[in-house]
Amino acid sequence: MTNSDDMRWWYVPLEIVMLRRWLVAAFIMNVLLLAVDYLRAESDLLLLGIISCLLFAALRASLPNVNDTLRRDISLVLSAALLGIAVYRLLRTDPTIFNIWIHCWSLLPSGLTLFWLSGRPVTVWTSRKLSDSAIEYGLMRNANLSKIYHATSTHITLLHFVAITVIPLIWIIDIAFSEGNALGGQIGDSFTTEHFSKILNGDSFWTWFRNSLIVSIGTALLGLFIAIPAGYAFSRYKFTGRDASMFSFLLVQMFPGIIILVPYFMVMKTLGLLNSHLGLILAYCVTALPLCVWMLKGFFDTIPRELEEAAALDGCNQFQVFTKVVLPLSTPAIAVTALFSFLAAWNEYLLALTFNTSNDMYTLPVGLASLISSTGQAWGDFAAASLLVSLPVALLFLFFQKFLIDGLSAGGVKG
Amino acid sequence: MVSVEFEQVNKQYEDGFQAVQNLTLDIKDKEFLVLLGPSGCGKSTTLRMLAGLEDVTGGNIRIDGMKVNHLPAGARGLGMVFQSYALYPHMSIHDNLSFGLRMMKGTDKLDGNEISKRVKEIAQLLELDDHLDKKPKELSGGQRQRVALGRALVRRPKVLLMDEPLSNLDAELRHQMRNEIRRLHDELGTTTIYVTHDQIEAMTLADRIAILDKGELQQHCAPMEAYHNPANDFVRSFLCKHIDDLVDTANALFKKPEEVNE
Incomplete structure (x- = not known):
C-alpha cells in the first residue's frame, strides 16, 4: 500500500462525519415528536411522521462511503423525499412558532443532507480516487470547519435548553402583564400593571x-x-x-x-x-x-x-x-x-x-x-x-x- | 539553653499499632538533629508528639527539663514546618507570618509595632518582602516553602520542627532550599529537629542523625559515624548500602566515556 492509500481510509469529508451524528439526533427527535401528531389525532400527519422517521433511519444507514456513488445517489433520493414530506407537513399545519419548530427538525436535516451530498467535496470523494494533495487539502479543510460545525451543533442544543427554561417564564410574565384574569391569548396582545x-x-x-x-x-x-x-x-x-x-x-x-x-x-x-x-x-x-x-x-x-x-x-x-x-x-x-x-x-x-x-x-x-x-x-x-x-x-x-x-x-x- | 529529652517514650494508636517503642533520645542546644527512617518507622509520630499534636502513651518528653506531655501545642513554644506547608489560604502572607505573634498570650503578648517589626525582619531574611500582600495561592512552591519556614521562625521558637519540608519541591529547588535551611540554622542557631526519609538530605543537613525503624531507635550519632560504623544490619542496608549504590551509579555514569576511549 502506498502512503496515499493509507490516507484515503482516514479521510472522510466533515460533512459526512457530521451527518452521521446529526441524522441520529434528527431521527430520535422525530420519533419523540410523533407524540404531538398522535395527541392531535391527525392520522394522516402521524402516518407521514412515521414514514419520515423510517426514511431518516434509512438515510443514516445509506450514507455513502469512499468511492461509493450508488449509496450517495440513494441518499440523495431519500433526502429529497424527506424534504418533500417535511414541506408538505409544514404547509398542512397552522404556522405557529411551535409547529414551525417541530417541522424544522425534519426540514433542516433533510435539506442539509441534500445540500451537502450534492456539494463538491462529497461528490469528488465518492466518485474518484483522490490525489495526495487533494487529501491533504481535505484534511486541512476538515480541521478548519470542524470548529464551526461543533460550535453550531452545541449552540443548537443549548438553545433548546434555553427555550425550556425561558418559555415558561415568558408565559408567566405575559399573563402577569395582561389585562383580565384569564389564561390564553396571544403573547403581548395587551399590557397593564x-x-x-x-x-x-x-x-x-x-x-x-x-x-x-x-x-x-x-x-x-x-x-x-x-x-x-x-x-x-x-x-x-x-x-x-x-x-x-x-x-x-x-x-x-x-x-x-x-x-x-x-x-x-x-x-x-x-x-x-x-x-x-x-x-x-x-x-x-x-x-x-x-x-x-x-x-x-x-x-x-x-x-x-x-x-x-x-x-x-x-x-x-x-x-x-x-x-x-x-x-x-x-x-x-x-x-x-x-x-x-x-x-x-x-x-x-x-x-x-x-x-x-x-x-x-x-x-x-x-x-x-x-x-x-x-x-x-x-x-x-x-x-x-x-x-x-x-x-x-x-x-x-x-x-x-x-x-x-x-x-x-x-x-x-x-x- | 534549649534541650529536648525523650524518656522511654511510647506511642500506641487506638487500633493497637505501636508507632514508637521505648524511645530515648536527647537533643542538645543549637543542634540540628535529623530523624531518618523509611515510611511508617515512627519518625513523624515522634515529631508530632513533641509538637503536641499526638498524645503520648507512655514515657516523658521534656523541653528544658520541664515535662510537656500534657501541655497544649501552642504553649510549648515550638515552630513547625509541615510537608504541605499548611499556609492559611484566606490570609495574606503578612497575616500568615504574623498570626502566631498575634495569638501570643500573657507576658509574651506583643504590641503592633513589635509584630510588624518582627514580620519585616523575617520577610527580609527569607526574601519575601515583595510578596507580603499576596495570598499563598499566588506564590510558587519555593516561595510557599519559605513562608512556611518564616511562619515557624517568626515566633522565635525554642525548637524548630520540620516534617519532610522539601518533599513537595522539584529537585533543583530542593537542593537550593536544603542549603538555605542549613544556612538559616547556622545564622540563627535555632535547635532543629528535621524528619526525612531521604538519606542524602539527612547526611548533608544533620549534626547528628537518629535512625528509626519499626518504632525503635537504631542508631543515634553523627552522620559520618553512622556511615562508617553502622550499629546493625538495618542501618547498614538503609544508610550505607544506599549511599554506596548512589556513589557507584554516579561513578559508572562518569566513567563510561573514558572506557569508550580506551
Whole structure:
C-alpha cells in the first residue's frame, strides 16, 4: 500500500462525519415528536411522521462511503423525499412558532443532507480516487470547519435548553402583564400593571411576604447555628454513636413528608406553636438539617488537618482554630447551606398550610394558592404575585452565584 | 539553653499499632538533629508528639527539663514546618507570618509595632518582602516553602520542627532550599529537629542523625559515624548500602566515556 492509500481510509469529508451524528439526533427527535401528531389525532400527519422517521433511519444507514456513488445517489433520493414530506407537513399545519419548530427538525436535516451530498467535496470523494494533495487539502479543510460545525451543533442544543427554561417564564410574565384574569391569548396582545398594583397595594401580600421572610431567615440562621458545629464535629471527632447518628439523619429523609405531617401537627398543637413563626421555623429546620449537616461535613472534610495543626502550634485553642481558620475558609459552603435552607423554607407549602389557619400567618406559597381557590381563579394576580415571590430568590442566587459554584464543587467533588 | 529529652517514650494508636517503642533520645542546644527512617518507622509520630499534636502513651518528653506531655501545642513554644506547608489560604502572607505573634498570650503578648517589626525582619531574611500582600495561592512552591519556614521562625521558637519540608519541591529547588535551611540554622542557631526519609538530605543537613525503624531507635550519632560504623544490619542496608549504590551509579555514569576511549 502506498502512503496515499493509507490516507484515503482516514479521510472522510466533515460533512459526512457530521451527518452521521446529526441524522441520529434528527431521527430520535422525530420519533419523540410523533407524540404531538398522535395527541392531535391527525392520522394522516402521524402516518407521514412515521414514514419520515423510517426514511431518516434509512438515510443514516445509506450514507455513502469512499468511492461509493450508488449509496450517495440513494441518499440523495431519500433526502429529497424527506424534504418533500417535511414541506408538505409544514404547509398542512397552522404556522405557529411551535409547529414551525417541530417541522424544522425534519426540514433542516433533510435539506442539509441534500445540500451537502450534492456539494463538491462529497461528490469528488465518492466518485474518484483522490490525489495526495487533494487529501491533504481535505484534511486541512476538515480541521478548519470542524470548529464551526461543533460550535453550531452545541449552540443548537443549548438553545433548546434555553427555550425550556425561558418559555415558561415568558408565559408567566405575559399573563402577569395582561389585562383580565384569564389564561390564553396571544403573547403581548395587551399590557397593564393592574395586577402588580393590586397585589402590592393589598395588605395580604405584604403580610405573607413578612411571614415568609421571618420564617425563611429564621430557618436559615437556626439551621446554620446547629449545622455548623454538628458538621464540624462529625468531620473531625470520633465519638460513640457518630456513624449511627449520621445515618439516622439520612433515615429521617427517607420518610415522605406527608407521613410526619399529622404527628407534627399534634406536637405543634401540644406545644401551642400552631399559627406561630417559631413552629414553622422548628419544623423546617428539622427537614433541612440533615442535608445541611452532610453538606457542611463534606466541606469540612476537605479542609486539611495540617492547617488546624499549624494553627494549634501558632497558639490557638480549639475554639480559636475553629473561628479563625476553619470558619473563614468555609464561607462558600456556609453560604450555600444557608441559601439551601432559606429556599426550602421559602418554597414550602404543605406544612405552612397545615400549621397556619389564619390569613395573617400565611406564608407566600399558601397565600398565593389562596388567590386561585377562593377569589375565583385570579390567574393574572397569581402570575404577578409569583413573579414578585421569585424576585428575592433570583436576587439571592445572583448574589451567591460565586459562592454557589465554589461551595458545591469544593464540597461535592473532593468530599 | 534549649534541650529536648525523650524518656522511654511510647506511642500506641487506638487500633493497637505501636508507632514508637521505648524511645530515648536527647537533643542538645543549637543542634540540628535529623530523624531518618523509611515510611511508617515512627519518625513523624515522634515529631508530632513533641509538637503536641499526638498524645503520648507512655514515657516523658521534656523541653528544658520541664515535662510537656500534657501541655497544649501552642504553649510549648515550638515552630513547625509541615510537608504541605499548611499556609492559611484566606490570609495574606503578612497575616500568615504574623498570626502566631498575634495569638501570643500573657507576658509574651506583643504590641503592633513589635509584630510588624518582627514580620519585616523575617520577610527580609527569607526574601519575601515583595510578596507580603499576596495570598499563598499566588506564590510558587519555593516561595510557599519559605513562608512556611518564616511562619515557624517568626515566633522565635525554642525548637524548630520540620516534617519532610522539601518533599513537595522539584529537585533543583530542593537542593537550593536544603542549603538555605542549613544556612538559616547556622545564622540563627535555632535547635532543629528535621524528619526525612531521604538519606542524602539527612547526611548533608544533620549534626547528628537518629535512625528509626519499626518504632525503635537504631542508631543515634553523627552522620559520618553512622556511615562508617553502622550499629546493625538495618542501618547498614538503609544508610550505607544506599549511599554506596548512589556513589557507584554516579561513578559508572562518569566513567563510561573514558572506557569508550580506551
